[in-house]
Amino acid sequence: MKPANALFAGLVFGLGLLISGMADPARVLGFLTPLQGWNPTLAFVMGGALAVAAPLFALARRRGKALDGGILPDLPRRGVDRALIGGSVLFGLGWGLAGICPGPGIVGLALHPLQALAFLVPMALGLVLGQPRKDGASGKKTR
């Protein structure tokens, strides 16, 4: 992918986060507290996103390959496993704690740099160190 295309895609994605309200932790926490003055509008972010994305994914599935001639990688066929559930629980704890998920965290770097860095540096460490081991079911270190 050309750098300009990737930059533009990231820019549009980021503007979407900003316009929708997802970039504001207070809005996210307002959405995540349904019994304490619920602000349901962020449900429409996912609704709007899926309404546009799902038909494009369906079109790609029908074509069988990407428009640039590349392959459409297979889904992981691992099924639901402990890493998926445990990881989602940890992610949910973190998201509920501060109202920031990865995309808004990076957008936030331009808006509140110090606070965003305090979130992003440990996030980066977690991303690198937290991956499930692909081989060796015992989980022992291979190198």
Add this chain to the structure above:
Amino acid sequence: MSIITPAIGPALAGGALIGLVCGTMWLVHGRISGIAGIARLALQGPDRVWRLWFLAGLFAAGLIARLAWPHDLAPGYASLGWLQLIVAGALVGTGTALANGCTSGHGICGLSRLSSRSLVAVVTFMAVAAITASILAALA
């Protein structure tokens, strides 16, 4: 329509932009626009270059908002403590690495692909996040 509250329109429009990027990146390039995955592989590779440019685009969006918009679009940062930010970041990074996806990767791309794994992930992290945020709000 006059029934919708002012915030629903922007939420739908912003969501549509996010969905447009996710759908187009998959249809055109065969790439999943999950930000946790993009960030992890930008750090570790392979194919770091386009991922770094994508993340630069996210940052540029924030910069544009900061320079061009008259008010703060993320005022909630001001009420978060440092320890809260650090612990949340570590949990979000570790959790999305383990689960192989975040709000965008599982929530938009995965659900658009009709992945049952992603559906389980989304229900799990939404429920846990709502419980966590509600308990903290009750204690505050």
